[in-house]
Amino acid sequence: MKTRRYSEGQVFRILKEVESGMPVVSAAREHGVSPA
Numbered sequence: 001m002k003t004r005r006y007s008e009g010q011v012f013r014i015l016k017e018v019e020s021g022m023p024v025v026s027a028a029r030e031h032g033v034s035p036a
Helices: 009-021 023-030
Strands: none
Touching: 009 023
């Protein structure tokens, strides 16, 4: 089984940043996540 790269906390933190108005591309770049 494949292991997860990001913890739930990391995912929630990124989503909160996007919800607060940060562009998805910027949040993805800041955390090293693909915006796709």
